[in-house]
Structure formats: C-alpha cells, structure tokens
Amino acid sequence: MKKRTLKRIIIMTLSVLLLTSCDSGDIYENFNSEAEGLSCTATVSFINTSTWPVDYQIVLAAFNQNDYPLITKGISKPAVGDTIQLSLNGIPENCTEISIALLNKSKRLVNQFFTHVITNEEREKNLIQLTATDLNLLDYSRIQQQFFSNCINCHGASEKAAAGLFLTDGKSYDAIVNKTSSKDSTAKIVLPGFPEKSFIIRVLEGKAENLHYDHTNVSFNSETEDIELLKAWINQLK
Ligand code: HEC
Known part of the structure; x- marks a missing residue:
C-alpha cells in the first residue's frame, strides 16, 4: 500500500471517530x-x-x-x-x-x-x-378528580343531584362511604374493603335492581381504567 493512501485512511478513520464521539451526547x-x-x-x-x-x-x-x-x-x-x-x-x-x-x-x-x-x-x-x-x-383527590368527574353532571354539579346523591368535590366521600343506598336499604353505597358488595359497583355494572337509569350508559374518561380505579380504592378502604 502506498504511503499516501495509508495516510488518507488514517485521516478518514480519525474523522469518523471524532464525528461519532460528538454524537454521543455528553457534550450536548x-x-x-x-x-x-x-x-x-x-x-x-x-x-x-x-x-x-x-x-x-x-x-x-x-x-x-x-x-x-x-x-x-x-x-x-x-x-x-x-x-x-x-x-x-x-x-x-x-x-x-x-x-x-x-x-x-x-x-x-x-x-x-x-x-x-x-x-x-x-x-x-x-x-x-x-x-x-x-x-x-389512591389519594382521594385522584378518585374525585379522575372518577367522579364522570358523574357530577347528574350528581350535583347543577343545584340538582340525581337520587339526592352529591358526588361533587368536598361532598362525595361523606355521601357514599358506609351510607345506606336510597334504592336498596340492605346495601351500602360503598362498603369499605368490599367492592363487589358495594351498591355503587352494582349500579355501574348494571347489576342493581329498582333503578330507572341504566348506568352502563355513562361515558367514562377512561372506559378501561376508571371503574377498576374505584374498585381498587374501595378495596383498600378500612
Ligand atoms: C345521565 C345522568 C347520570 C349520570 C352521568 C350518573 N348518574 Fe347515577 N343516577 C342517575 C339517576 C337518574 C339516578 C336515580 C335512578 C333511579 O332513581 O332509579 C342515579 C342513581 C345513582 C346511584 C344510587 C344512589 C342510591 O342512593 O343508591 C348511585 C350509587 C349512582 N347513581 C352513582 C353514579 C356514579 C358513580 C356515576 C358516575 C360514574 C353516576 N351515577 C353517573 C343519573 C346519573
């Protein structure tokens, strides 16, 4: 190999190395x-x-x-x-x-x-x-902001609340936890630790009797995650 060709190859290799090291991120x-x-x-x-x-x-x-x-x-x-x-x-x-x-x-x-x-x-x-x-x-403020925002149009955002149930910020917790349902006197709206026994889950899954409004029609911000979020929250409640 001629000396000049060798020199050229060395220069090219060096410049490639230099270019790649500039791309590596640190300096930038x-x-x-x-x-x-x-x-x-x-x-x-x-x-x-x-x-x-x-x-x-x-x-x-x-x-x-x-x-x-x-x-x-x-x-x-x-x-x-x-x-x-x-x-x-x-x-x-x-x-x-x-x-x-x-x-x-x-x-x-x-x-x-x-x-x-x-x-x-x-x-x-x-x-x-x-x-x-x-x-x-599972901070309650997340449950309020992410989950109950699906509900408040009918449950309390205007002066009326369907079934007298206020699910608005500041009112929802006391309205549901350990509260007897107005539609089924044998059930709690939220029974701490028991999502499947809580009337709210039966309502949302269309399994509650005596209800005029079918809650499986409610549209959720996240169809896949919101009810699961509510169940997880009820599950860890004491
Ligand atoms: C389009 C209006 C509407 C929306 C949205 C809505 N609801 Fe309701 N909800 C009603 C009506 C109307 C009733 C009363 C049904 C009846 O009297 O038969 C009711 C009743 C209920 C009850 C029964 C109350 C009791 O005392 O047992 C629960 C629980 C409930 N809703 C939860 C929810 C939740 C949770 C959401 C949001 C995910 C929601 N609702 C969204 C209209 C709505």
Whole structure:
C-alpha cells in the first residue's frame, strides 16, 4: 500500500471517530443544562402502583397557575417499592410551581400528588431539589378528580343531584362511604374493603335492581381504567 493512501485512511478513520464521539451526547447535555437556566431534580416514590394509569400520564411538571403545564417529564411505572430519580431542565422563568401530577389525554391537569412552590432562593441558584416519597396513587383527590368527574353532571354539579346523591368535590366521600343506598336499604353505597358488595359497583355494572337509569350508559374518561380505579380504592378502604 502506498504511503499516501495509508495516510488518507488514517485521516478518514480519525474523522469518523471524532464525528461519532460528538454524537454521543455528553457534550450536548452539559451544554444544555448550563444554558437553559432553572432545573429541578426529584427523588420520588409511589404506593399503590398497581393503579398506575395507562390512558393518562403521571409527570414531573412545571405550572404557571394554569391547568396545562408549561413543561413536563413523563414518569414510567416504577417497580413496587422503587425510588426513582428525575430531572427537569429548562424550566421557563414564569413557572410558579413544580408538581408530580396526573394529566389526561389532552395533557390537562387531573390531580396533583405533590406540589412545591418555587422559592426566590431556588431561582437564584437555578436549582430545585425535591424529595417526595410514598405518593399515594389512591389519594382521594385522584378518585374525585379522575372518577367522579364522570358523574357530577347528574350528581350535583347543577343545584340538582340525581337520587339526592352529591358526588361533587368536598361532598362525595361523606355521601357514599358506609351510607345506606336510597334504592336498596340492605346495601351500602360503598362498603369499605368490599367492592363487589358495594351498591355503587352494582349500579355501574348494571347489576342493581329498582333503578330507572341504566348506568352502563355513562361515558367514562377512561372506559378501561376508571371503574377498576374505584374498585381498587374501595378495596383498600378500612
Ligand atoms: C345521565 C345522568 C347520570 C349520570 C352521568 C350518573 N348518574 Fe347515577 N343516577 C342517575 C339517576 C337518574 C339516578 C336515580 C335512578 C333511579 O332513581 O332509579 C342515579 C342513581 C345513582 C346511584 C344510587 C344512589 C342510591 O342512593 O343508591 C348511585 C350509587 C349512582 N347513581 C352513582 C353514579 C356514579 C358513580 C356515576 C358516575 C360514574 C353516576 N351515577 C353517573 C343519573 C346519573
């Protein structure tokens, strides 16, 4: 092989190596986090992960007093007992709070499992460090926001509530837990620990007698997950 050809091959190999190393990410990432200002790191763990949403999404997100977050980082379902490390870079300056939140399919806020208001000190340091452990996926506020939002049009959002049953925020829990059904005096609307014996599940599955309105016609935000979520919540109630 001629010397010149050999030299050319060496130069080509070197430039290929250089190009690939530029692509490897490190340089780019460092450059990004420094250039983009406010960032957040979070140590997070969850309980009741069997009710991790599929249609909806759990995210680390920054909000500005609005139901749509300005920036999000999706969180994948962790293994039971796992603690996860998350980071969110390039948080816009007009954001006021960081949250671990449940978003619906149009990325609108459904429930916040954890909220932190950004402080001036954190803005100066350009860094927010959070720890949020044992966030409960069966938090009653999720049940209210995700599940009972399917019902309130008839059950209390206007001044009327079908069957006198208010399923609105602040009223629903006391109206259902250990309360005798107005349609079946032998049944509790929600019997803690027993989803299948709870009248509410019989109503939703079309198994309740003496009812004029067929609840299998109710349209759900998530047809596959919402009733399962309610059952899981009743199951762990004491
Ligand atoms: C389109 C209107 C409508 C929607 C939406 C609706 N309901 Fe109802 N619901 C009714 C009516 C009407 C009754 C009374 C039926 C009757 O008197 O026969 C009722 C009765 C009930 C009862 C029986 C109350 C008792 O005292 O036993 C329960 C439980 C109930 N609804 C739960 C729900 C839940 C949970 C949702 C949401 C997933 C829901 N409903 C959505 C109209 C609605």
